[in-house]
Amino acid sequence: MITNDRNVWRDKRIFITGGTGTWGQEFTRQLLEAGAAEITIFSRGEYRQVEMRRRFQEATNVRYLLGDVRERKELISACRNHQVIIHLAALKHVPVVEENAREAVKTNVIGTQNVVDAALSNQAECVLYVSSDKAVDPVNFYGITKLASERIVQLASQESSGTRMITYRAGNVMGSAGSVIPIFQETLSRHNKIRVTDPSMTRFFLRKSEVVARACEAAELGVGGEVLVPKMRATTLDSLTKVMIKHLGDERVTVERIGIRPGEKIHELLISRNEIERTRELDRLWVILPFFPPPAMEQHYAECSPVPFNEYSSLTADHYSLEDLESLLASESFLTPVTSPGEDLYFKKGPYAFH
Numbered sequence: 001m002i003t004n005d006r007n008v009w010r011d012k013r014i015f016i017t018g019g020t021g022t023w024g025q026e027f028t029r030q031l032l033e034a035g036a037a038e039i040t041i042f043s044r045g046e047y048r049q050v051e052m053r054r055r056f057q058e059a060t061n062v063r064y065l066l067g068d069v070r071e072r073k074e075l076i077s078a079c080r081n082h083q084v085i086i087h088l089a090a091l092k093h094v095p096v097v098e099e100n101a102r103e104a105v106k107t108n109v110i111g112t113q114n115v116v117d118a119a120l121s122n123q124a125e126c127v128l129y130v131s132s133d134k135a136v137d138p139v140n141f142y143g144i145t146k147l148a149s150e151r152i153v154q155l156a157s158q159e160s161s162g163t164r165m166i167t168y169r170a171g172n173v174m175g176s177a178g179s180v181i182p183i184f185q186e187t188l189s190r191h192n193k194i195r196v197t198d199p200s201m202t203r204f205f206l207r208k209s210e211v212v213a214r215a216c217e218a219a220e221l222g223v224g225g226e227v228l229v230p231k232m233r234a235t236t237l238d239s240l241t242k243v244m245i246k247h248l249g250d251e252r253v254t255v256e257r258i259g260i261r262p263g264e265k266i267h268e269l270l271i272s273r274n275e276i277e278r279t280r281e282l283d284r285l286w287v288i289l290p291f292f293p294p295p296a297m298e299q300h301y302a303e304c305s306p307v308p309f310n311e312y313s314s315l316t317a318d319h320y321s322l323e324d325l326e327s328l329l330a331s332e333s334f335l336t337p338v339t340s341p342g343e344d345l346y347f348k349k350g351p352y353a354f355h
Helices: 022-033 046-055 072-078 094-099 101-121 141-159 180-191 208-221 237-248 273-278 295-300 322-331
Strands: 013-017 038-043 062-066 084-087 126-132 164-170 193-196 202-206 227-230 233-236 254-257 269-271 279-281 285-288
Touching: 013 022, 022 038, 022 046, 022 208, 038 046, 038 072, 046 062, 072 101, 084 101, 094 101, 094 141, 101 126, 101 141, 126 141, 126 208, 141 164, 164 208, 180 193, 180 237, 193 237, 202 208, 208 227, 208 285, 233 237, 237 322, 269 285, 273 279
Parallel strands: 013 038, 013 084, 038 062, 084 126, 126 164, 164 227, 193 254
Antiparallel strands: 202 233, 227 285, 279 285
16 A cells, blocks of 8 residues: 655645635645645735635735746746645636637646746745646647646656656536536526536536545655546536525526537546556545656556546546435535625626536
């Protein structure tokens, strides 16, 4: 069994790109608990930083920098004296990326190369790059940029002897900004209506605390150059809507089927058939080895078993029962009606209705 004796977080200075989002704030919470000496939030959204400052106002060792991963020179300077870099910054909304491909390349691809350069220039100990299930056999431009970024991190790992570069590829975080669950909660609470793309659609889901905890575990376990994938359960959109309508709708609820968007899959993959031969099983993670793993990596994972499937798909993975899904949503407060004043999401029609 693989053991880990690395102290990745305690007393370390940690740099998080795109750190004001759902992932970044959960990383910040967990890493503060793990004893990080200092956490730097690096992002280009002033207001989101103000909001995050309010949430973490008692954490005097969290600092905030306005900046953009596109700016290589400034990023290298900002990363100075940080031992760990967590790279979250990206353009993520599928239709927006389709319509702004050049901007997506600048942020998602060139931005990732800049993060790698900053890590190597500053001799960081570890880079944790957070990828997406959409990088697997991509059919939209967002997925293409995430796959390209995975390869950038893997190739950089081959060139670096002192910086471990870990890729963590995950499915959906339950309740992340702009995703389907909070939108369903909002529209059902305010309008007793819901827009559904395709009820048969399946997606991987995990609560944010778990998916980030497993990302931290990936950074602790990884040698550098591999892709680590959390073990996740999935659900159908039909099951998700049934549970949410049960708690937030009534007998007059309106369900409108709008069809899938261009570039969207009915089922997502976390591990493709082409990666299976290089995939091994850990306790809470799968690990995908590079095509030519170095001897140290082969030794590190030598006792790990091959995986018991041909691909890791949201169609064939373990699914939440309705009862488990209900419990999970309730634990994250997504079955509670929205009562506070806020943005009315129901007017968002067409391709921008869902993340």
